[in-house]
Amino acid sequence: MSVELPIYFDYAATTPVDERVAKKMCNCLTREGIYGNPGSHTHRFGWWAAELVDKARKQVAELINAEPKEIIFTSGATEANNLAIKGVALKYKNKGRHIITSKVEHKAVIEPCKYLQEQGFDVTFLDPEPDGTIALDKLEAAIRDDTILISLMHVNNELGSINDIAAFGKLAHECKIIFHVDAAQSAGKLPIDVRALHVDLMSFSGHKVYGPKGIGALFINKDSKLNLVPQMHGGRQERGFRSGTMATHQIVGMGEAFAIAKEELAKESARLAELRRSFWDKIKDIDAIKLNGSLEHGAPHILNVSFGFIEGESIIMALKDIAVSTGSACSSDTLELSYVLTAIGAQNEMAHGSIRFSFGRYTTVEEIDYAAKLIREKVAQLRSLSPLWDMYKQGVDLETISWKGDH
Amino acid sequence: MQYSEKVIEHFENPKNIGELDENDPRVGTGMIGSPACGDVMKLQIQVEDGIIVDVKFKTYGCGSAIASSSYATELIKGKAIEEALKVSNKDIAEELDLPPIKLHCSVLAGQAIAAAVQNYKEKNNITA
Numbered sequence: 001m002s003v004e005l006p007i008y009f010d011y012a013a014t015t016p017v018d019e020r021v022a023k024k025m026c027n028c029l030t031r032e033g034i035y036g037n038p039g040s041h042t043h044r045f046g047w048w049a050a051e052l053v054d055k056a057r058k059q060v061a062e063l064i065n066a067e068p069k070e071i072i073f074t075s076g077a078t079e080a081n082n083l084a085i086k087g088v089a090l091k092y093k094n095k096g097r098h099i100i101t102s103k104v105e106h107k108a109v110i111e112p113c114k115y116l117q118e119q120g121f122d123v124t125f126l127d128p129e130p131d132g133t134i135a136l137d138k139l140e141a142a143i144r145d146d147t148i149l150i151s152l153m154h155v156n157n158e159l160g161s162i163n164d165i166a167a168f169g170k171l172a173h174e175c176k177i178i179f180h181v182d183a184a185q186s187a188g189k190l191p192i193d194v195r196a197l198h199v200d201l202m203s204f205s206g207h208k209v210y211g212p213k214g215i216g217a218l219f220i221n222k223d224s225k226l227n228l229v230p231q232m233h234g235g236r237q238e239r240g241f242r243s244g245t246m247a248t249h250q251i252v253g254m255g256e257a258f259a260i261a262k263e264e265l266a267k268e269s270a271r272l273a274e275l276r277r278s279f280w281d282k283i284k285d286i287d288a289i290k291l292n293g294s295l296e297h298g299a300p301h302i303l304n305v306s307f308g309f310i311e312g313e314s315i316i317m318a319l320k321d322i323a324v325s326t327g328s329a330c331s332s333d334t335l336e337l338s339y340v341l342t343a344i345g346a347q348n349e350m351a352h353g354s355i356r357f358s359f360g361r362y363t364t365v366e367e368i369d370y371a372a373k374l375i376r377e378k379v380a381q382l383r384s385l386s387p388l389w390d391m392y393k394q395g396v397d398l399e400t401i402s403w404k405g406d407h
Numbered sequence: 408m409q410y411s412e413k414v415i416e417h418f419e420n421p422k423n424i425g426e427l428d429e430n431d432p433r434v435g436t437g438m439i440g441s442p443a444c445g446d447v448m449k450l451q452i453q454v455e456d457g458i459i460v461d462v463k464f465k466t467y468g469c470g471s472a473i474a475s476s477s478y479a480t481e482l483i484k485g486k487a488i489e490e491a492l493k494v495s496n497k498d499i500a501e502e503l504d505l506p507p508i509k510l511h512c513s514v515l516a517g518q519a520i521a522a523a524v525q526n527y528k529e530k531n532n533i534t535a
Contacts, residue, residue, distance in 0.1 A: 403441030
């Protein structure tokens with residue numbers, strides 16, 4: 001079987017909409033379809049749309065063992081995170097002003113927390129372990145009498161490392177602290193049972209699970225009896241937690257995507273884990289290569305690899321037929337090295353050459369084989385250009401050199 | 408990063424890759440940058456009768472760093488060393504149409520030329 005180029009290995013950034021999903025979405029747009037406002041209670045157009053939204057809410061809930069009424073649709077996981085974090089902080093600020101999160105969270109968690117810092121909240125950003133996970137004892141040690149919220153991710157988007165959410169949740173509840181989890185990367189990849197995980201709030205994204213962009217959801221545990229300060233005010237849709245006309249086609253798309261994810265999760269996760277392992281097996285003997293995160297305990301779809309002594313953006317350019325992402329400073333608009341790799345203590349000459357490969361529903365064995373071969377070739381080529389590689393081969397310790405032209 | 412075709416051409420087919428003998432008195436070596444910043448350029452010139460007769464480079468860095476050093480070697484080959492020093496980072500940036508955030512790559516290339524010339528002069532006790 002031939003390989004179609006370019007190859008998409010960036011499923012952790014986004015996924016294509018599944019055709020089955022797109023079909024359902026298209027049915028909610030035009031005059032022939034269900035175009036009514038789900039909030040219109042006075043006629044059938046509205047009722048039909050509301051029916052579809054109800055179904056989608058149930059589909060999202062079923063993937064995570066929640067009840068439909070516990071699902072609030074938002075514009076994406078970013079908004080869900082903002083609603084959870086700012087909504088809790090502003091509601092419960094009189095009980096305490098301390099929040100715990102980590103240094104390797106997604107920006108959609110870190111930035112709301114920084115915003116709250118400016119508003120007078122005290123935020124602890126926990127250091128990760130070298131594999132990118134958060135240690136339970138460090139979390140426990142950070143808890144104070146005035147801690148009102150813990151927000152930690154399920155799966156790290158750069159490394160694929162998996163946190164022990166159930167243990168964190170149990171601890172949080174013993175200490176009567178609200179527990180929020182960003183599950184944008186784990187939904188559809190790992191089984192999620194919100195009851196067993198003891199979470200109060202959990203954020204989801206549609207487009208990471210073969211649904212459309214521009215839609216996400218926040219799970220709000222009914223047993224936690226939480227109140228949140230809404231971040232969007234208006235017509236009091238979504239039980240007042242999130243105003244704004246419900247986007248029927250987006251919601252239907254997310255619902256269908258989550259239903260398919262539930263259907264295929266066990267089989268698909270096993271297949272992805274196998275592809276990931278096979279890919280690593282084909283490249284792991286490259287000299288000065290390092291897997292960031294954990295092979296055994298990582299999410300099935302993400303593999304973060306450092307190629308020592310070559311720079312990430314140059315690797316991406318050399319691999320132009322493979323769509324991947326990098327934590328390299330040179331590819332970003334800010335020239336800052338990935339804060340996640342920095343937080344796990346990666347050395348410069350390794351961190352700058354890190355690439356995130358992420359696989360998905362349409363990844364084939366042939367693509368894995370083709371990419372592995374190309375990578376071996378291109379890494380060797382770039383190393384033949386690298387003065388650092390020469391020094392490494394000559395046994396020079398790069399730490400001992402006094403570098404000129406630091407900028 | 409969307410690069411100009413010239414950057415891509417230099418990146419895919421870099422000119423004058425390699426090394427010259429550092430111990431040869433005719434050879435000047437300049438190394439600029441640091442692993443922490445993600446760019447290290449090593450540029451070497453071989454000088455005969457004040458003329459740069461050969462240039463080699465190796466670069467650790469992003470696509471534009473590799474392209475900038477490749478183009479820099481092309482620019483100075485065959486030039487008198489004093490002429491080579493006149494090559495400015497602007498010459499490199501304009502030719503390669505570097506995006507603003509990558510201008511430092513052309514600055515590094517200019518510094519690498521200067522460092523190589525300085526090293527050659529020091530080895531041969533040339534002042535001024």
